[in-house]
Amino acid sequence: MVEYQSPHLDAVFHALSDPTRRAMLHRLSAGKHSVSQLAEPFDMSLAGASKHVKVLEAAGLVSRHVEGRTHYCRLEAARLAEAQAWFRYYERFWSDRLDALQNILEAEDRQKPPAEKG
Amino acid sequence: MVEYQSPHLDAVFHALSDPTRRAMLHRLSAGKHSVSQLAEPFDMSLAGASKHVKVLEAAGLVSRHVEGRTHYCRLEAARLAEAQAWFRYYERFWSDRLDALQNILEAEDRQKPPAEKG
DNA sequence: TGATATCTAAACCATATGGTTGAATATCAG
DNA sequence: CTGATATTCAACCATATGGTTTAGATATCA
Known part of the structure; x- marks a missing residue:
């Protein structure tokens, strides 16, 4: 109906809206961790952390x-x-280094076969 | 305590986790709109849409x-x-066009005075 | 003045969220 | 088998969320 309706985005952005979960992701960026390891930095029951996972x-x-x-x-x-990728559409509304990037990508796109979507 | 604790990010990601709100943002990318205009595409009371705004x-x-x-x-x-910007840290974990961008930015950074943060 | 338009506020409701505790399920180590 | 470890499950709780409806609060128009 509305468009911009990726079923994933709801869940992903919701997951990212919690600082505990963002911290867990950051931890995971260093490599795989067990649930207890992920839970350890937080003042929270293991069951609680497990829910975040x-x-x-x-x-x-x-x-x-x-x-x-x-x-x-x-x-x-x-x-x-x-x-x-959702943000890509909005990049044109601010003007820092991303501007340059955007332009580079667009120039690139003009030379390559289309990827999947704009 | 945990780090990666931008007070903004909680609210922003939460706001983005709803498809109605994402659609509203998309609408606003075309220029300013009144609350009623923003509400119009949705099968929802104006008061409901107003809450989303x-x-x-x-x-x-x-x-x-x-x-x-x-x-x-x-x-x-x-x-x-x-x-x-929050995503920037994670860009190295996937390998599409963003990789190239990342590299370009990093090369750029090496030649300019440091911006604010990595 | 009075009617209409635009929008918020308040009260309400069902369900989701983020947390807890305590018990259940597996696994590993003696 | 026994016990400790790693984790989930289930029940529960307080609060938040996404929606409603009804009732204002303002502003414009006639």
């Missing part, structure tokens, strides 16, 4: 693989990229 | 100026830029 997982921002009793989490950058 | 406003994504009885809203791109 689930939100990240549901948003597709994190994947999990179980090794024995330990659940390892990994950053899933694709969904982050998807979310960042 | 308030969320966008509270997040700093939209500003309002009253003209007579009409409240006009304008896109505030700065906060969007701020949110997009």
Whole structure:
């Protein structure tokens, strides 16, 4: 109906709206971590932290693989990229280095076959 | 405590997590609109839409100026830029055109005085 | 003045969210 | 088997969210 209605974006932006979850993602950017490891910096029950991990997982921002009793989490950058792509449309409304980038990309696009969408 | 704790990011990402609000932003990218104009595409009471506008406003994504009885809203791109900047750190985890951009920016940074933060 | 238009405020509702605790499920180590 | 470790599940709670409706508050028009 409305357009700009990626089912993913709802979940991804919601997941990113919590500082605990953003911190977890940041931690995961250094490599895979167990749920307890992710929970450790926070003054919060493990069950609470586990719920945050689930939100990240549901948003597709994190994947999990179980090794024995330990659940390892990994950053899933694709969904982050998807979310960042949402901003691309708005980049023309501010004017810092991104402007230059935008121009470069657009010039690039003019020389390559179209990717998937604008 | 946790770091990556921009008070703005919470509100901005939360605001972006709703498709109605994203659509409103998109509409505003074409120029200023009144609250009713923003509300019109949605099957929702005006009061409901007005609440969405308030969320966008509270997040700093939209500003309002009253003209007579009409409240006009304008896109505030700065906060969007701020949110997009959050992604910059993660760009190295995916490899599409952004990679190239990243490299270009970094090369640029090496030649200019430092901006504000990485 | 009075009617209409634009918008917010307030009260309400159902459901989601972020947290807790306590119990259940697996796994690993003796 | 026993016990400790790693994690989830389930129930619960307070508060937030997204919506409604009804009732103002202003502003414009006639």
